[in-house]
Amino acid sequence: MAQMSKERMIKYEVRGIKLGKFKKLLFGTAVTLLATSSIFTISKIQDTDAAIISVKIIGYSMVDSGKHLDWGHDTAYVSSVRAGAKTWNAYKSGVIREDTATTIQDVWIYDYYQRNNYPGTTTYGSSNTIAFNSYHMDGYNSTKKQHVATHELGHALGLDENLTGDIMDPVANTNVSLTFNDKASYDAAYQKY
Numbered sequence: 001m002a003q004m005s006k007e008r009m010i011k012y013e014v015r016g017i018k019l020g021k022f023k024k025l026l027f028g029t030a031v032t033l034l035a036t037s038s039i040f041t042i043s044k045i046q047d048t049d050a051a052i053i054s055v056k057i058i059g060y061s062m063v064d065s066g067k068h069l070d071w072g073h074d075t076a077y078v079s080s081v082r083a084g085a086k087t088w089n090a091y092k093s094g095v096i097r098e099d100t101a102t103t104i105q106d107v108w109i110y111d112y113y114q115r116n117n118y119p120g121t122t123t124y125g126s127s128n129t130i131a132f133n134s135y136h137m138d139g140y141n142s143t144k145k146q147h148v149a150t151h152e153l154g155h156a157l158g159l160d161e162n163l164t165g166d167i168m169d170p171v172a173n174t175n176v177s178l179t180f181n182d183k184a185s186y187d188a189a190y191q192k193y
Contacts, residue, residue: 056160057160057185057188057189058155058158059158061189062124062128063106063157063193068094068106070106071130071156072107072108073098075109075110077111080146080149082098083150084151084153087150087177090178091183107128107129108127109131110130112134116133116135118136119132119133119136119140120137120151121133122152141174143176144172144173150176151168154167154185157189158192162182167182
């Protein structure tokens with residue numbers, strides 16, 4: 001049975017929070033929107049199989065009231081952070097900026113060494129931080145380092161862990177391009193800034 005597809009733009013809204021427009025393929029099937037707390041999952045059900053579009057945000061971010069995330073650093077992985085910022089800024093221009101003398105730093109990025117399972121961590125609180133674990137990072141190639149940096153910046157933007165293959169995949173991988181899920185989650189988080 002051949003699938004007939006039609007490309008359309010759909011705008012979702014959950015409990016008054018506009019999630020933005022999502023471009024996707026529809027196959028004349030039902031679209032279901034499920035909402036739980038601040039985590040949204042959008043599912044598209046087809047006749048033969050299911051494709052999931054997952055929008056996950058954590059409900060808070062390090063983005064300031066001017067819709068900027070200004071970062072300062074003492075990290076050996078600054079080129080990876082710059083590349084990660086460029087990835088997010090290619091989708092929403094100018095949100096992530098390197099700290100200058102005229103900006104107020106929203107997050108401090110530094111390195112540490114610990115034998116654990118985490119190549120990077122993002123911590124919210126009185127001092128917002130992103131920390132890269134050199135125990136893992138030093139063994140990664142430049143692409144995987146960029147993925148980790150892009151992923152941690154995603155948390156600072158308010159995105160939660162998401163599906164395999166996404167930038168926000170909880171397992172470090174070599175994807176350095178935003179997926180549909182990453183963009184949809186960023187759109188949802190951006191509405192809350």
